[in-house]
Amino acid sequence: MTVNEPPVIATLECHRNADAVYTLRVHALGASFGGPYEWACTAVVRGKVARLHGAIRAPNPTQWRAIAEVMRAHSVEFVSWERRTARGVRDVRIKL
Numbered sequence: 001m002t003v004n005e006p007p008v009i010a011t012l013e014c015h016r017n018a019d020a021v022y023t024l025r026v027h028a029l030g031a032s033f034g035g036p037y038e039w040a041c042t043a044v045v046r047g048k049v050a051r052l053h054g055a056i057r058a059p060n061p062t063q064w065r066a067i068a069e070v071m072r073a074h075s076v077e078f079v080s081w082e083r084r085t086a087r088g089v090r091d092v093r094i095k096l
Contacts, residue, residue, distance in 0.1 A: 008038060010066040012074060020045045024052070024070070026063045039063050048077040049093075055081070068096045 007029040012022040021044050027037040041055035050071055059067060071079060080093040 005060060005062040008062055008066045010063070010070040012043065012070055024067065026059065026066055043071075045074070045076060048075065050076045050079050052079060052081040072096050 008026050009029050009031075010024060010026045011033070012024055021042065024041050024043040025037040026039040027035060031037070039055065039057075039059050042053045044051045044053065067079075076096065078093055078095055080091060083090050083092050
């Protein structure tokens, strides 16, 4: 954690009628449900892999640690996403 990064926590909210589709949010430690959040995406969980969709930017290191913690708590071992740049598209997959 750097000096400018306050502690955060990540939460998963299961969407109705879709056991494996979640809204993943990162918000300030101690924030309550429905409060403001710093980062969010959709997580589609299939077995031990969560595919992240719709994030507007990469999470900072503190946010990433919170995301990894909540994913491991839900038995997720790998996280993947699609990275698009001027050089093209690549698939990223990391072990938590």
